[in-house]
Amino acid sequence: MIKRELYFETESDAQLLKGAYDALEEEMQSGRVGYYRLPESDMLMQIEAFTEAFDFEGKGIRNIVVNGIGGSSLGTKAVETLLKHTPERNSRRLLFFENVDPVEIAENLEGLVFEECFFITVSKSGSTIETTSHMKLLIDHFDAPVGSEKFASRFAFITDAGSPLDKLGKESGVPVFHIPHNVGGRFSVLSAVGLLPLTLLGYDTAALLAGAKMLKDSFFDRQEDMLVQKAHYYATHSREIPINVLFSYGSFFRDFNAWYVQLWGESLGKIDRTGAHVGMTPVGIIGSIDQHSFLQLLIEGPRDKTVTMIKVDDFEKEVVIPEISLPNLEKTDYINGHTFGELLKAQCDATMESIIQQGISVDRIEVGRLDAYNVGYLIMYYELLTSLCGHFLDINTYDQPGVELGKRILQEKFQS
């Protein structure tokens, strides 16, 4: 169960709403944008057939090693960090070869036993330089050359059909799962990109898809006016209010925030059809920690931010604050006997009130319980919101031309 409330005024013009619903409907129907259909794809069946045939338990796979960066890792990380304390999570370790940071890489390799690992290389283009470099390292480190039985038996690839990685997989007997051509990396967590590793960790990925489908269906049934209105407000105010803050209460949201930052920043930071630089800057912060870091800026700083609060009602674990009165600290006794979860929730509410009192545009997403269904819903919520903002900004939400220049310069540096 997820409740949503907006604490600011929005437009509810019927034409505006219809235009937005129509635009996303057209993106879906034309096949130009594919993520809308991920909750209904048969990928999960493919994955389940594969995992059953592979026999991960029998083969003693203890480590799921994801080799990917950006859209190839952030979504999986987000779900893992939100759900890792739920009972369905099995005891396998999840490891990422993500950054090309040599210190992190050396640490990752330490004590890793090849036979206990299953390596998932994820790259939409199939030629991401970080990811291919990591794969070369893994091949070399474990003496598992392309073409060997060893390589074919412990790797899987997730990539676009026809990509260099797809071809490599087919030629070397490595199982390959495809990302639909019309699904961008940052919108791909509900494709094989997220579903394969998350299923191997024991998560209820069917529920993840069901939660996403629920909101998606509600949207295409045109029941999500508030979502459209929020996006319209954000887009039409993006010059005066260029920063969107996601203030999530609970440390388990850290990687979800990072996923949101990529989705929002890369989708909405664009040159629009008139040649203007448009976009909104995403900032992810964590409560209550960042009440001690970012809140002062929200309250007294420039009025250039909207704020979305995420609050969780039920925690997987709870801890009571003991009825102890500390000498000289009796004034903190008001919290005694309450739980840490109650404190966290009350801090979220109190902070929200203090921000609203400043006249800042705030909305709240209240999550009943962090389970796969609700996380799927949250993912679809932010994906739809991003598409809607892109519609109102009149940009191409789904490309990322700005990152190409740096890639060209990089290659020149090594080839000169």
Added chain:
Amino acid sequence: MIKRELYFETESDAQLLKGAYDALEEEMQSGRVGYYRLPESDMLMQIEAFTEAFDFEGKGIRNIVVNGIGGSSLGTKAVETLLKHTPERNSRRLLFFENVDPVEIAENLEGLVFEECFFITVSKSGSTIETTSHMKLLIDHFDAPVGSEKFASRFAFITDAGSPLDKLGKESGVPVFHIPHNVGGRFSVLSAVGLLPLTLLGYDTAALLAGAKMLKDSFFDRQEDMLVQKAHYYATHSREIPINVLFSYGSFFRDFNAWYVQLWGESLGKIDRTGAHVGMTPVGIIGSIDQHSFLQLLIEGPRDKTVTMIKVDDFEKEVVIPEISLPNLEKTDYINGHTFGELLKAQCDATMESIIQQGISVDRIEVGRLDAYNVGYLIMYYELLTSLCGHFLDINTYDQPGVELGKRILQEKFQS
């Protein structure tokens, strides 16, 4: 060795420079602002005397448990994450009771053996609600009531002289280390707040202070015009360019970025003397990961950001990208035989060039090697820069009045 370069035009008016040097000199000489003098304080001697007398090794202390939030934890975390792979780091575990997230708290408590722990409770005010709640929990969980030998033998407090926590410590026989009154939480990492836990982890905290002192002395010798000019540019452009991005290359910068976000946001987000809401929004991102997330927004989005790149030259560990040519992926061979560190550095340079080509104001900090001395220097660099920006914005850099309202509302929620 740290090199710094600015790639944008700044003012070098002599009066402007003198005014800034004079202002910070006055803050220091008047005793109003205390962090400038931390590199010369005798706190480290106090700490060394304490640790020697306590005999941590002999008592079998395996876990350093820091109980604190915001300025009481972020600095220690930043240094730990930057330096944890250096040879001086001992094998003790560092643990934080920081957020009031019940899931994290339950995880933290698991398997923790009291006799192997040393608990450091850090709160400048001495009554932070998160921190006192955690302390109550620890007292209860380990059955170590205030006044018991058990409590007195395994806790230390770091707080302001005269605070409720200071009094509690004195009354219950717990060693207390003081934060100078004129040092704010977010400027306190070089006080006992950082020095005690970091010394107990084996770090060369004398070198940390020496690095900070080096830059501080250079500044008060009036040799740091570029720092003043950068701050002047940021402050005078803060309306058109309200966002400052710290783009640090290497995952080990993650917590340093978080420390910078607090320092910058809480210091500079203020109501100025004319009643206007001023400030700049800090955003910390990590290369190369965020080339796949935030770079598109930098390159094509609104021109509302400055960017500081941090690059490291020598890594504690290095890993070579093997000379393997993957079928169909031959175009990635240009990187073969180079190290991951070389790739990371080249990505930093290439990305920087691509951002500069957009006309965005960029500067670079190049760190020879991540060691305690250079990290101390980096800390002082950002502290001085923050003070200088506050001077040019004409605000009180050192208070945080905006967070009080939320605290009052919170208390009312529990008392009604």
